[in-house]
Amino acid sequence: MPTDTLTVTDNRTGKTYEIKISDGTISATDLRQIRSSPEDFGLMSYDPAFLNTASCRSAITFIDGDKGILRYRGFPIEELAEHSSFLEIAYLLCEGELPTRSQLEVWERDISGHTYVHTSISKFLDGFRYNAHPMGMLLGAVSALSTFYPDAAHVLDRKQRYVQRIRLLAKMPTIAAFAFRHSRGLPYEYPRNDLGYVANFANMTFNIGGRFEPNRVLIRALEVLLILHADHEQNCSTAAMRAVGSSQVDPFSAISAAIAALYGPLHGGANEAVLHMLEEIGDIKNVPSFVEKLKKGHGKLMGFGHRVYKSYDPRARLIKRVADEVFEQTGLNPKLDIALELERIALQDEYFISRKLYPNVDFYTGLIYQAMGYPTEFFTVLFALGRTPGWLAQWEEMLLDPETKISRPRQVYIGHPTRPFVPIHRR
Ligand code: SDX
Numbered sequence: 001m002p003t004d005t006l007t008v009t010d011n012r013t014g015k016t017y018e019i020k021i022s023d024g025t026i027s028a029t030d031l032r033q034i035r036s037s038p039e040d041f042g043l044m045s046y047d048p049a050f051l052n053t054a055s056c057r058s059a060i061t062f063i064d065g066d067k068g069i070l071r072y073r074g075f076p077i078e079e080l081a082e083h084s085s086f087l088e089i090a091y092l093l094c095e096g097e098l099p100t101r102s103q104l105e106v107w108e109r110d111i112s113g114h115t116y117v118h119t120s121i122s123k124f125l126d127g128f129r130y131n132a133h134p135m136g137m138l139l140g141a142v143s144a145l146s147t148f149y150p151d152a153a154h155v156l157d158r159k160q161r162y163v164q165r166i167r168l169l170a171k172m173p174t175i176a177a178f179a180f181r182h183s184r185g186l187p188y189e190y191p192r193n194d195l196g197y198v199a200n201f202a203n204m205t206f207n208i209g210g211r212f213e214p215n216r217v218l219i220r221a222l223e224v225l226l227i228l229h230a231d232h233e234q235n236c237s238t239a240a241m242r243a244v245g246s247s248q249v250d251p252f253s254a255i256s257a258a259i260a261a262l263y264g265p266l267h268g269g270a271n272e273a274v275l276h277m278l279e280e281i282g283d284i285k286n287v288p289s290f291v292e293k294l295k296k297g298h299g300k301l302m303g304f305g306h307r308v309y310k311s312y313d314p315r316a317r318l319i320k321r322v323a324d325e326v327f328e329q330t331g332l333n334p335k336l337d338i339a340l341e342l343e344r345i346a347l348q349d350e351y352f353i354s355r356k357l358y359p360n361v362d363f364y365t366g367l368i369y370q371a372m373g374y375p376t377e378f379f380t381v382l383f384a385l386g387r388t389p390g391w392l393a394q395w396e397e398m399l400l401d402p403e404t405k406i407s408r409p410r411q412v413y414i415g416h417p418t419r420p421f422v423p424i425h426r427r
Helices: 028-033 077-083 086-095 101-112 119-126 134-145 158-184 197-206 216-228 236-245 251-263 270-281 284-295 314-330 335-346 350-354 362-372 376-400
Strands: 005-010 015-022 061-064 069-072
Touching (some): 069 086, 069 314, 077 314, 086 158, 101 158, 158 251, 197 216, 216 376, 236 376, 270 335, 284 335
């Protein structure tokens, strides 16, 4: 009967080792017993970008990259996007189950009670230049929140974790909307807790002098986009949240590390980069030459490709449906034709097919956000609002995982051997 082990022979010594296989993995620390000599440190695994390394066990999100499957706590994303509210999804990710009606009422009440930020945070935001990137403002303001809630440092206290989770879910939209208002030189529009979570965010963003009637179709479309962004297992920003959180720092500081990671153009910043790319192409007739330039290695097709999905990102499929509903309300975004032609060509071109490059979550979202009235530099902030419950759920799962230790990788040293100091007059 085959056992779940790997038999490894070290040809340097002729020794053979039995290494346990569990959940389709071997434990990297089991390699340390393989030594070339008694003073040898022992083998390590080498995987700089975690291309083939599981960093944790998680029960939150399941992705099948080949089949294009995404599930939150076992529920298919297609059903959740169809039937749930964003706060329901936030509860599901954080608590592990869909809330009952009374649980949801308490959850919504708790969140609506924390939407205001300390007036000093407004002063902090006022200090940014008029053209400061809103992701930089979000990053700064959220990390500053840690100085207002010193109790957040008690990360091993369940009640404290709940309070901070509520504060972050409640205050991120307020800070995001204030960052938008600052960039427009507009007075802050304070939270209205009589509105739903997403309508309140839209009101704080777009209300000018009380004349803002939320468009129900656009509010629901934005809510679906937030749901589609809510979690995505061990992506770059979640890995940052877990690594920084493993030092047991407060969640405001840990989530600011996640926001920083998301800011990058290869991650959440891609939705903004897609719009800049479509603006650079300018006209549908320029698409073929742009694609040829890419194939010569000049730049990347932003919004395409994924570390896990080697088929169509299931979110991109759902987002295209949201796009149709939004454009019915707002009129077609002229850049949509360029995006559709880019997708058509890429999906039939061997260069992209051989690299398994398909549209990802970021390819169409920017076109929708732009049609909703958000400026390009604000798109990644919207991604961060969606991802907040996922970051918080992954952070708490990490803290409660008995296998968690402070994240501290090893290295392969390739620097100088020891050498004597050289005084400056002899350099
Ligand atoms: C998100 O991880 C997540 O789950 C992230 C995310 C989430 O919800 O959290 O899904 C959100 O970040 C989506 C990705 C958004 N980023 C972009 O759209 C930027 C463009 N995409 C690429 O930069 C890239 O596809 C990545 C970063 C997304 C994935 O990169 P990998 O997995 O490291 O793959 P790779 O760079 O090793 O690419 C393999 C090959 C390479 O070609 P060769 O060097 O082997 O010839 O494919 C090429 C790459 O050059 N390639 C692309 C490309 N993406 C990969 N070539 C052109 N255009 C692209 N977009």
